[in-house]
Amino acid sequence: MTILHGLLVDLEPFTREYQKEKAHIYWNNESRVWAMMGECEPITRAQLNRIMEERAGAAERGYTGVHFMMRARDGNIIGSMGLNWVDYWNRAAWLGAWIGEEGYWGGGHGTDALLLMVEYAFQWLDMRRLCLGTMDINERAQRNVEKVGFRLESQERKAALVNGRWVDGLNYGMLREEWLGRDPLVERLGLREKAEQRYGRES
Amino acid sequence: MIEGTLVDLVTFEDDFAIHMETWMNEEAWFRARLWERREPHTEDDVKKFIEKMEKNEHGALIGFQSKDGDPIGGVMFDHEWTRVRKADAIFFAGDTRYEGTDEHLDGLLMLLRYCFETRNLHRLDASALTFDEVRIDLLRRAGFVHEGTLRQHIRYDGDYVDVEVFGILADEWPGYEQKVAGLDLKPSGIEPKPKPEKKDDKDAGGAKS
Amino acid sequence: MLEGLLVDLVPYGKAFTDLEHRWRNHEASFYGSGGDRYFVTQAMVRRMMQEWAEERERGEDPGVAFGIRTKDGKPIGYMGINWLVPYYRLAMLGAKIGETEYWGGGYGTDALLLLLEYAFDWLDIRKAWLMTTTMNHRVMRQMEKVGFTLEAQQRTSALADGVWYDWLAYGLLREEWPGRAAVIERIGLQAREEA
Numbered sequence: 001m002t003i004l005h006g007l008l009v010d011l012e013p014f015t016r017e018y019q020k021e022k023a024h025i026y027w028n029n030e031s032r033v034w035a036m037m038g039e040c041e042p043i044t045r046a047q048l049n050r051i052m053e054e055r056a057g058a059a060e061r062g063y064t065g066v067h068f069m070m071r072a073r074d075g076n077i078i079g080s081m082g083l084n085w086v087d088y089w090n091r092a093a094w095l096g097a098w099i100g101e102e103g104y105w106g107g108g109h110g111t112d113a114l115l116l117m118v119e120y121a122f123q124w125l126d127m128r129r130l131c132l133g134t135m136d137i138n139e140r141a142q143r144n145v146e147k148v149g150f151r152l153e154s155q156e157r158k159a160a161l162v163n164g165r166w167v168d169g170l171n172y173g174m175l176r177e178e179w180l181g182r183d184p185l186v187e188r189l190g191l192r193e194k195a196e197q198r199y200g201r202e203s
Numbered sequence: 204m205i206e207g208t209l210v211d212l213v214t215f216e217d218d219f220a221i222h223m224e225t226w227m228n229e230e231a232w233f234r235a236r237l238w239e240r241r242e243p244h245t246e247d248d249v250k251k252f253i254e255k256m257e258k259n260e261h262g263a264l265i266g267f268q269s270k271d272g273d274p275i276g277g278v279m280f281d282h283e284w285t286r287v288r289k290a291d292a293i294f295f296a297g298d299t300r301y302e303g304t305d306e307h308l309d310g311l312l313m314l315l316r317y318c319f320e321t322r323n324l325h326r327l328d329a330s331a332l333t334f335d336e337v338r339i340d341l342l343r344r345a346g347f348v349h350e351g352t353l354r355q356h357i358r359y360d361g362d363y364v365d366v367e368v369f370g371i372l373a374d375e376w377p378g379y380e381q382k383v384a385g386l387d388l389k390p391s392g393i394e395p396k397p398k399p400e401k402k403d404d405k406d407a408g409g410a411k412s
Numbered sequence: 413m414l415e416g417l418l419v420d421l422v423p424y425g426k427a428f429t430d431l432e433h434r435w436r437n438h439e440a441s442f443y444g445s446g447g448d449r450y451f452v453t454q455a456m457v458r459r460m461m462q463e464w465a466e467e468r469e470r471g472e473d474p475g476v477a478f479g480i481r482t483k484d485g486k487p488i489g490y491m492g493i494n495w496l497v498p499y500y501r502l503a504m505l506g507a508k509i510g511e512t513e514y515w516g517g518g519y520g521t522d523a524l525l526l527l528l529e530y531a532f533d534w535l536d537i538r539k540a541w542l543m544t545t546t547m548n549h550r551v552m553r554q555m556e557k558v559g560f561t562l563e564a565q566q567r568t569s570a571l572a573d574g575v576w577y578d579w580l581a582y583g584l585l586r587e588e589w590p591g592r593a594a595v596i597e598r599i600g601l602q603a604r605e606e607a
Contacts (some may be wrong), residue, residue, distance in 0.1 A: 003228055003243050013228055013243035056247065062471020064498075066242045088498030089535060123361040124241050125499050240499045286448060287571050326569055351564020354583055355539060358500050363538065368564040368581070 004068065004120060006112040007186065007195040011068035011081055011120075018069050022077050024048055026100030031079070035098035037135055037160050037169065064088065066125075070099065070113050073199045078104045081113045083121060091128040093121055108194035111144050115191075118148065118174070119182040128176050135160060136168040147189055150174045205317065207267075208383050209309040209390050210275060212317065215253065215266040219274050221399040223249045226276065226297030234335050235295035237357050237366065262290065265317070267310040273395035275301045278314035280327070289326035290318065292371075294341075298396065303337045305388040311345045315371070316379035325373045332357065333365040346382070347371045414478070414530055416522040417596070417603040419488070421478035421530070427487045428479040429461045435510030440489070444508045446545045446579060447572025476535075480509065480523045483603075488514045491523040493531060503531045505542040518601050521554055525601070528558075528584070529592040541583040545570045555582045557599050559589070 004011040024045055026032060033040045058065075067082035079099040086093045095117060099105055121127045132150065134141040146152075150172035159169035186192065205212040213219075226232055227244040244252075256264035262281030268274045276297040283290040294314055296307045318324045329347055331338040343349075347369035355363035376382070414421040435441060436452040467473045477492040487510075494506035505527060509520055531537045541563070544551040547570070555562070560582035570577040590598075 003241075011243075013245045013248070016246060060470070060472070066240075068243050091501075091536060124358060126358050126501060238497065287446075287569060289569055326566075328566060328569075348567070350566055351562075351581060353541065353563050353581060354561070355585060356500070356502060356541075356583075363500075368566070370566050370569070372568055 004116040006116045007191050008073055008107070008109045008112040008198065009078070009116070010071050010073075011113060011116050012071055014067065014069045014080075015077070018077055018080075019052060022100060023052065026079065026098065029100065029102075031098060031100045031102065033162060034135075034138055034141070035079075035096075035100075037133065066120075068117070070097075070109070072104055072109060073195065076101065076104075078109065079113075081117050083117070083125075086125065086127075091126065093125070093127050093130055095121075095130055095132040097132075106140060107198055108189075108191050110141070111148065111189060112191055112195075114144060114148055115182045115185055118179060122176055122179055129173060131171060131173040133169055133171050135162065136170055137162065137165075142170065145172050148174075148185060149178050149180060151178070205313065207309050207313045207316075207379075208388050209306045210267045210269060210313060212278070212313050213266045213268055215256070215264045215277055218399055219266040219277070220249070220253055221401070222274055222297055223253065223277075226295070227252070229297070229299070231276070231295045231297060231299055231302065234332060234338060235293050237330065237332055265314070267306075267313060269301075269306055269393070269395065270390070271395045273393070274298065275306055275310060278310050278317075280314065280318050280322075280324070283324070287326070288324045289328065290324055292318065292327040292329045300393050301391065303340070304391040304393070305386075306391060306393075307337075308341050308344055308386075309383075309388055311341055312379060312382060315345060315376055315382075319373050319376045320379065327371050329369045329371075330366050331369070332359060333367055339367060342369050344386070345371070346375055346377075348375070414526040416526045417601060418517075418519050418522040419480050419482055419526075421491060421523060421526050422481050424477040424479040424490060424492070427481075428490065429457075431487060431510055432461065433457045435489070435508065439512055440508055440510045442572070443545070443548045443551075444506070446570035447547070447577065475506075478523075478527065480507075480519070482514070482519070486511070488519065489523075491520075491527050493527070493535075496535070496537075501536065501538040503535065503537045503540050505531075505540055507542075515550065517604070520550075521558065521599070522601060524554070524558060525592045525595055528589060532586055532589055538586045539583055540589075541581060543579050543581050545572070545579055546577045547572055547575075552580070558584070558595060560584045561588075 027043050027048055064086040065082060065084050067080060069077060070079040070081050072078050078101045081097045083093040084096040097110065097113060099110055118130060121130055132145065151174065152170055153173045154171045156169035158166035160167050224246050227249050233241050253264065261283040262279060264277055264279045266274060266277055276295045279293040280290040281293060292314055294311050296302045301307050315327065318327055329342055331342065348371060349367060350370050351368045353366040353368060356366045357364055433452065433454050436450050436457065441450055474495045475493045476496060477490065479487055480489045480491050481487050489509035489511065491507045493503045495504040507520060507524065509515055528540055531540055562580060563583045564581040566579040568576045569579045
């Protein structure tokens with residue numbers, strides 16, 4: 001049951017397992033700090049359920065985002081990837097990603113998911129521009145997005161408090177004409193090799 | 204239930220609803236419902252869709268299965284106009300092993316039979332992406348007439364593609380028995396799937412993040 | 413507000429919804445509906461307008477509606493996008509001139525050109541399309557004049573006064589739209605002189 005197939009990850013619809021277990025784990029572990037720009041106060045299941053229910057009803061109220069669950073090639077659910085907000089008039093969308101399982105940070109999972117998402121946004125939704133934000137301390141994310149072709153467009157100074165330190169917010173953007181395409185980038189970034197290293201040859 | 208030659212029409216529930224969680228995320232579905240944004244459908248989305256069709260006064264979602272009881276997919280009519288008695292005809296073989304088979308064709312013929320001979324519709328509209336040869340071939344064999352091409356209408360994988368428009372009138376439908384008599388439909392001998400695992404539905408009402 | 417030569421496109425507000433009762437119950441709705449003749453009471457109109465407003469509030473309205481108003485302020489009809497599919501950049505248009513003395517004379521065409529300019533330049537659509545029936549010769553002529561292409565003909569799909577007609581689908585791609593000024597020039601649309 002898959003929509004977007006990658007080499008290291010697939011992007012799929014969210015399952016009950018994600019809603020009932022994984023989300024709660026991710027919202028309370030370190031990954032939240034990285035994915036939500038410094039936010040980290042503990043959250044109960046009840047609170048989280050309320051948030052999820054709100055979001056579930058949002059599509060009926062005109063919410064335009066599209067969200068996928070990230071599943072690694074070994075079958076484990078590892079996080080999510082999506083367009084948090086799609087502006088159809090300007091054909092621009094804001095990307096958001098969250099890898100909740102530390103064991104999958106790096107190794108190419110995030111990059112693979114990013115390439116799938118960017119391709120979807122340009123190929124299927126005919127977007128002209130994509131943007132995303134991260135923190136200056138998130139060097140892994142910066143490397144990933146720059147490798148894929150995003151350009152640093154603005155730096156919000158001392159925008160978030162993380163672990164007692166003020167960090168800058170970095171805003172990246174990519175225009176359609178700057179997108180090289182998933183296949184050339186998979187080549188250039190050696191994703192096939194990374195996938196083989198981690199998971200062995202594709203059957 | 205309405206019995207056909209190679210398939211039967213049944214309610215879209217139970218095993219069909221479970222299979223739909225897969226079917227609604229795959230190509231066959233998106234090709235049949237080409238007006239929708241292509242995006243992931245969670246189990247809740249599937250449930251909501253089925254419920255919406257149950258409440259739909261202008262259409263219906265019906266399952267079709269092989270003579271062995273193997274669920275194949277769904278047939279639908281939608282946007283029924285009561286005054287001129289026309290509707291959209293939609294069909295999808297969720298189990299893609301049956302795509303293009305005579306079972307697939309019989310599903311469509313059974314839909315026409317139901318719409319013309321039971322629901323007394325006067326006309327059915329159908330459309331297909333221009334490169335969807337399987338669907339176009341089935342529509343033609345069923346008797347639909349090509350009525351035009353909507354140029355560059357739908358986005359598909361990086362391009363804008365044409366949509367072929369078809370229609371069939373009640374007086375162009377010779378009746379199911381006569382239609383089938385002229386077609387020599389043959390079963391494909393496809394092995395029925397194992398029954399899907401029943402989900403534990405105690406926690407219905409989950410939400411997506 | 414979009415300003416034209418003969419008409420302006422304005423929000424479809426009270427001045428227009430107040431006239432819905434008259435417009436729905438007469439000839440104006442006969443063509444747009446493909447042959448239907450309605451019996452619509454004031455109460456029914458109020459409910460319809462209320463539901464429409466609620467739909468808009470919920471973000472469920474798939475369209476963009478404009479009222480057509482003559483240069484001297486008279487509301488004469490509706491021109492809008494009935495169904496916008498943003499992820500296909502596709503707009504299905506609809507129009508109704510409620511005041512029959514304004515049929516012909518360029519008012520509808522002026523309004524259509526304003527809407528097309530809005531849709532292409534502001535909503536960045538790639539294609540505008542609309543449907544009419546073979547009994548609506550006025551619109552069929554207008555389609556050709558403005559540059560639409562006949563794309564599909566659904567046979568025997570509209571019933572008007574006991575006669576069957578076809579629904580026609582017309583389409584206009586972005587690359588076929590030379591801009592409002594160029595079309596006005598080409599078809600010789602001109603502002604009316606006040607009587």
